[in-house]
């Protein structure tokens with residue numbers, strides 16, 4: 001016992017004195033540290049509460065300005081702050097609020113307000129589509145909504161938003177030269193599929209993540225015209241564009257969902273920092289080529305010649321016609337090339353759960369995926385697939401000599417048009433804002449105050465049995481395959497996946513050509529196993545996209561189908 005106490009004392013003697021002082025100091029430090037932390041946490045909490053309060057306040061102010069005599073949907077079972085909560089639920093509710101609105105009001109030719117975090121959205125009935133499309137931008141503007149949604153003038157290139165909205169090269173050059181450039185694009189698609197599907201053999205089924213493949217192939221195919229060889233195959237270039245797309249997408253997504261009207265300028269100024277940074281990183285890949293071509297232009301060489309027949313040259317030639325000398329600054333030309341990667345206006349979640357905007361090349365990739373997944377899950381797949389394969393075997397090998405033969409692929413064209421009808425990229429369209437001072441009255445007598453945003457309903461209208469008869473709500477791949485066939489690019493007030501009027505998608509001719517080449521190659525060279533049910537899609541609000549993880553089983557067709 002004694003010896004034990006002694007031992008204990010000696011141990012205490014050895015270890016206690018210095019640490020005792022150190023412990024006091026440490027305790028003081030620790031307490032100080034905890035206080036600092038608490039201080040920061042309290043400030044953070046106050047700042048966070050202030051932001052939430054400001055957010056709620058600005059949203060309530062915005063909601064209070066919605067037209068009073070137009071009914072809201074999505075308010076069911078919500079007693080406390082129903083409109084605000086309905087707006088917040090836009091994130092997870094999906095298509096249901098649109099369905100409710102269409103059934104209750106749209107079908108009765110009445111407007112309704114769709115809860116949204118972005119703005120007070122008045123959904124006008126289908127009968128108003130032509131009227132919306134006919135209004136000039138000085139009355140019902142598609143330009144302002146594009147600026148609002150895409151943060152033009154902040155997140156994009158210079159010199160100004162108007163310059164970003166100049167799509168002449170898509171309307172004129174790209175569309176006119178589709179057939180002339182078809183062989184290059186076709187070659188790129190073949191090479192890309194060969195790379196992506198190298199593991200798919202003739203003697204058994206192989207699991208393939210088809211949506212991912214289609215996205216990669218469409219990126220390469222589009223960029224064959226945007227930046228040419230070898231850059232369209234450069235993985236570092238793709239990565240740089242993807243990073244910019246992610247930064248731009250994240251900014252526009254937050255703008256869309258979290259930033260109330262009054263804070264837009266502040267938010268966009270901050271969001272422009274990373275977005276511009278990634279824009280410059282992507283631009284580095286082709287800035288020297290732009291500078292070289294501008295130097296040639298200064299020396300008197302203009303116009304499209306030989307290898308210079310690409311998006312870069314079209315932009316240079318178009319900008320050279322403008323009075324503002326800033327239009328010919330290399331960074332602004334590069335910025336436009338990067339921006340043109342992004343048209344499509346949708347925002348899916350990728351498998352990594354990053355939010356990304358959808359580049360122009362990806363809109364075609366996603367819509368091609370929609371087409372394939374709708375076909376492979378359709379009861380018509382068994383009978384339609386062999387017909388599509390036969391058509392591809394007859395026409396695809398002729399395209400190298402005569403790209404115009406692609407027009408003869410009428411079954412594939414019907415499949416594309418049917419997918420656009422049945423599964424449009426966005427269930428609402430014709431996004432416009434009333435800018436006429438004093439507001440505007442629709443042909444049905446509905447008054448829309450200045451500043452109101454109007455949309456048209458697309459998907460529900462396309463599926464309406466009362467408008468289009470029995471079977472309108474089913475996917476029928478050969479629905480349009482008939483003597484008086486309307487092509488996939490044909491727009492009208494009862495077919496709105498491309499929009500309508502002045503702002504209708506100018507890239508649709510290129511997009512459909514690209515999708516025909518891509519899917520034609522697939523039908524020519526591969527067999528597909530039907531899918532029992534559709535793989536779980538990626539959902540964002542009311543939009544649905546095929547998942548990049550979805551697997552289909554493929555086998556290379558035997559014989560000389562596409563040497």
Ligand code: HEM
Nearest residue numbers: 167343360363364367425497498499500503504505507511
């Ligand atoms: C399947 C693919 C695509 C779909 C479904 C699609 C759909 C749309 C839709 C619905 C609009 C809005 C029309 C309106 O408001 O009336 C639009 C606008 C636009 N699209 Fe596309 N698009 C696709 C591919 C492309 C491609 C490949 C390009 C470029 C090469 C492109 C360039 C544009 C541009 C520049 C606009 C804005 C036009 C304007 O406001 O004047 N799109 N697109």
